[in-house]
Amino acid sequence: MPLPPLIPRSVLFGNPDRMAPTLSPDGTRLGFVAPEDGVLNIWVGPADGSRPAEAVTHDRDRGIRDYLFCHDDRHLVYLRDTAGDEDWRLYALDLTTGEDRLLTPETKVQAQIIGHNRWHPTTMLVALNSDNPQLHDLYRLDLETGTLTLDTRNPGFASWLVDTDLTARGGFSMQADGSMVLMRRAGIGGDDWVPLLEIPADDATTTGAIGFNRTGDLLYLLTSMDANASRLVRLTFADGARTVVAEDPQYDVADVWRDPATREPQAVVLDESRTRIVPLDPTLETDLQRLRALGDGELGVGRSDRADTRWLVSVAPSDGPTRYHLYDRGSGDTTYLFAHKEALDDYELAVMEPFSLTARDGLTVHGYLTFPRGLERAALPAVLNVHGGPWVRDRWGYDAEAQWLANRGYVCVQVNYRGSTGYGKAFLKAGDKQWGRAMHDDLVDAVNHVVAQGWVDASRVGISGGSYGGYAALAGAAFTPDVFRCAIDLVGPSNLLTLLASIPDYWAPMRAMLYQRVGDLETEADMLWERSPLAHVDKIRIPVLVAQGANDPRVKQAEAEQIVAALVEKGLPHEYLLFEDEGHGLAKPANREVYYDVAERFLAEHLGGRTA
Numbered sequence: 262m263p264l265p266p267l268i269p270r271s272v273l274f275g276n277p278d279r280m281a282p283t284l285s286p287d288g289t290r291l292g293f294v295a296p297e298d299g300v301l302n303i304w305v306g307p308a309d310g311s312r313p314a315e316a317v318t319h320d321r322d323r324g325i326r327d328y329l330f331c332h333d334d335r336h337l338v339y340l341r342d343t344a345g346d347e348d349w350r351l352y353a354l355d356l357t358t359g360e361d362r363l364l365t366p367e368t369k370v371q372a373q374i375i376g377h378n379r380w381h382p383t384t385m386l387v388a389l390n391s392d393n394p395q396l397h398d399l400y401r402l403d404l405e406t407g408t409l410t411l412d413t414r415n416p417g418f419a420s421w422l423v424d425t426d427l428t429a430r431g432g433f434s435m436q437a438d439g440s441m442v443l444m445r446r447a448g449i450g451g452d453d454w455v456p457l458l459e460i461p462a463d464d465a466t467t468t469g470a471i472g473f474n475r476t477g478d479l480l481y482l483l484t485s486m487d488a489n490a491s492r493l494v495r496l497t498f499a500d501g502a503r504t505v506v507a508e509d510p511q512y513d514v515a516d517v518w519r520d521p522a523t524r525e526p527q528a529v530v531l532d533e534s535r536t537r538i539v540p541l542d543p544t545l546e547t548d549l550q551r552l553r554a555l556g557d558g559e560l561g562v563g564r565s566d567r568a569d570t571r572w573l574v575s576v577a578p579s580d581g582p583t584r585y586h587l588y589d590r591g592s593g594d595t596t597y598l599f600a601h602k603e604a605l606d607d608y609e610l611a612v613m614e615p616f617s618l619t620a621r622d623g624l625t626v627h628g629y630l631t632f633p634r635g636l637e638r639a640a641l642p643a644v645l646n647v648h649g650g651p652w653v654r655d656r657w658g659y660d661a662e663a664q665w666l667a668n669r670g671y672v673c674v675q676v677n678y679r680g681s682t683g684y685g686k687a688f689l690k691a692g693d694k695q696w697g698r699a700m701h702d703d704l705v706d707a708v709n710h711v712v713a714q715g716w717v718d719a720s721r722v723g724i725s726g727g728s729y730g731g732y733a734a735l736a737g738a739a740f741t742p743d744v745f746r747c748a749i750d751l752v753g754p755s756n757l758l759t760l761l762a763s764i765p766d767y768w769a770p771m772r773a774m775l776y777q778r779v780g781d782l783e784t785e786a787d788m789l790w791e792r793s794p795l796a797h798v799d800k801i802r803i804p805v806l807v808a809q810g811a812n813d814p815r816v817k818q819a820e821a822e823q824i825v826a827a828l829v830e831k832g833l834p835h836e837y838l839l840f841e842d843e844g845h846g847l848a849k850p851a852n853r854e855v856y857y858d859v860a861e862r863f864l865a866e867h868l869g870g871r872t873a
Contacts, residue, residue, distance in 0.1 A: 264635045265609035267873045268668045270861070272608070273661045274853040276301055276324075277601045282573050282585050284308060285330040286379060288566045290356070291587075291598075292330060292337070299850065300324045303339060305356065308571075308587075317354055318361070323848045329374065330565065332382035336404050338364075340372065345812045345844020347371065347765070351387060353407060362407050367391055371767055375399065376423040379521075379567055386412065386427050394766035397421075399429055416454055418444070419770035422480065424473040425524060430498070431457065433470075435770050439777035441465040445498065457501045460486060462777055466652060467491040467686045471517050473498070474524045481506070481526060483514050490685040493517055493529055507541060513683050518545075518562070521569050532683035534615035534627060535559065535657045548572075551593050555586060559658050573598075577658045579613035579631075581605055605659075609634055611667040613657055618710040620679075624691060626703050627684070628676040629655055630711070631663040636670065642721035642868040643672040643711060645704055645737075645745075649728030651692065652778070654681040669861065670870040672717055678703035680778075694780050696757065697736045697792035704733060705744055721868045725749035725860070727846060728816065735794035735824060738801045747867040749806045749860055752816045752845050755824035756796075757789040758782065765814045798827040804834040806863050808856055810843030836863065 282293040291308045294301050297316040301324030306314025318325050320341065328339035335357055340349040351365045351372040365372045365387070376386035383404045388397035396415040402408070415421075418432030422443075431445045431454070439462035447453040460468050467485040471493070474481070480498050485491045492508030507514060507529040516530035520542070527542035528549075536559055540546055552560055558578035565573070570590050577583040582600035589595070600606070611634050617627045632638055644666050648655045655675040666673040677683065678700050680692020692700050704724070711717040724737040724745045731753015738748040754760040761775060761782045768775075776782065780789045790796050805828060809821035821837070828835040838859060840852050847853045865872045 264633055264670055264871070265668070267871070268605075268608045268610075268664065270665070270854060270857050270873060271850075272602065272604045273665050274857050275850050278603055279304075279585075279599050280583075280601050281326065281328075282598060283328075283330060283563055284566045284571060284573055284587075285334065286332045286565060286567045287334045288568060288571060289334075290330065292328065293599075294324075294326055294328070296324075301326060303328050303337065303354075305337070317356065317359070323842075329377070331377065331385070331404055332379045332567070333404055334382070338374065338385070340374070342844070343812075344842050345810050345846075345848060347814045347844060349373070351402075353404060364402065364407055364409065365389060369394070371397070373397060375421055376427045378425055378427070380425055381427050384427055386423055386429075388415075388421065390767050395769035397767065399423075401427075414452075416444075416452075417770065420470070422470055422473075424477040425475050426477065428477075430473070430477070433460075435465070435773050437773055438462055439465060439773045441468065457498070458496065458503075460484070463686055463690055465774055466689060466778070467513065467682075471519070471526075472524060475522070481517065481519075483517070485513075485686040489687050490514070493526060507539065511685060513685060515683065518564075521564055521567065532654070547593075548588075548590060551595070552588065555595060556584070558583075559656075579658050579660070580610040581659065583659060608668075610659075610664050613660065613663060615657060618707060620699075620703050620706045622699070622702075624679060624688075624703075626676060626678060626707065628674065628707060629657060629663075630675075630716075631660070631667045631673040632716070633667045633670050633672065638716045640718040641672050641716060642670065642870055643674055643708075643717040643723070644864065644868070645674045645676070645708060645722065645724045647704060647724065647726030647730035647733040648675065648677075648681070649726065649730045650682075651678070651680045651696075651700065651729040652682055652689070654683045665857065665861075666864075666870075669864070669872070671723075671864070671868065672711065674707055674711055674717075676704055676707040678707075693778055694785075694788070696732065696779055697740060697794075701733065701736050701740060704737070705741055708744055721746055723747045723749070723864055723868050725751075726753065727751035728753060731816075732794070735805070738803050738805050739794040739797040740800070742801060742803050745803055747804045747806075747863065749808075749863065750821075750824075751808045751847075751856070752810055752813055752821075754793075754816050754820045756793045756820065758786060758793065759819060759823070760816065761789070763817050763819070795824055795827060798824065798831060798833070801828070801831075801833055804836075804863070804867055806836045806838075806860060808838040808847075808859075809840070810845060810847070811839060811841045812843065813845045815845045 279295045302318045304314040373388040385402040399413040400409045401412045413429040422431040441460040443458040444454040445457040471481040491513035493506040515532040518528040531537045558576040561575040563573035572588045582605040585598040587596040663673040712719045731750035734748040734750040
């Protein structure tokens, strides 16, 4: 049986038809993100479908993806940056008059939405780093006037804790050894902050706040303290007493559903090979039973309707588009809304399959395989597609790159190497200071595994990835060139010394964590240089494709330029793509088309797959 018809890159990597739907808090409006003249904008229409939705923003550059309906039932706010610089500016749109206001006009300032809710419908808490680039102070925004007023100076917090009355109650403070302290405000409105909970360095990455309950006496945390996997814990804010609410011995709790009125937990989501929703409130059992009948896919639920009578539900399979439904809790009826990309239904997609292997040191490592449809699973070319972060993970579901690779005739291999999240702190800690070493060994072991099964031809394996995945691709070319035939690096660091020396100012509170996880710039410079692909460029003998956004604030353009200059100097085969209007990734469809066109031809030349 031959491969199915080619899926156009425009279908895989072009803009979605519609995405990110949400109901307004009063339940009267349905919003979503969709293209207007080829650029993603926010659209709003009646929730009952009585007339078509209309575009309410009209961006003509990188598009708008993040927005929020306000509880005054009049305004919508959204964030937009410039050319990928991640200096997010906050805008407020009056849905009645159409007035669109820029609320944070300063340049080189990043806005973050910290708090907004039904109990304070005309107020929002916003964090800005205008006075100190390293720290975000809290400001109170009046939605009616657009006025921003300083609320609380940041005493050194990496993140804030705000209750449902929009009062700053505390924050997380990073310590020099990589540990973290949860600080509590001593008295409402005061400037004294006292330690409430000390979080060891090993638990800092796997600890975070879910939020306060409505009465403000309880704070819910996800934390791995006194356990391996991150679990849901209830913390009494007056004295720091902790009670475990939900846990799993192996998998982290990835998300928590909370009652919109009481803000008490109602369900947890476990980060297994496929996410598993575990209800804590028995009243949700009927809802979940009904929603699981919608199809075999990852289930997502949006509960923005204040009455909590209607939910926006997404069902995301691995071999088809994500489909959105409106669910009425009272009647149990669901109304189909739309798919994120209807054109995907016209093509044969591949199924993503979980797999696991035993790494060389005995650690169990999990991942996903996507095989080409129509081909015998024997001696196929493959691309090891490495996720970024690295402190995130690949998940089961629709993945445009996995479908692209499988459709072109490659096995797409995705590995949650040590250091990935979801598998508990021991697995995460196993990646500490293992960039280019044990983390890379896991990737090589995965290649050896799929080759040993007979599925993959060892002489036709490429490596590709973005961010940390881009680093891994360069590491593959420099450290293990015998394993890979070619490498593709998108916005990946080539020199760990310059990477850590050039982090964004607002990452400064997290510097200790970066030093713990990657290496200390002051005391381990030799190790960091030795783990840098740039230091081993003379060992590269496979073709390398490098792509970079000129405005990337995380992995600066110099990371690409220095490895490309070294490749040029040594006369090594390479291609270089610089996108002048992009940041850490590719937001514009035209740029994605250029990138994936070049990458597709590059892979076909070196691995033998097909091209559109």
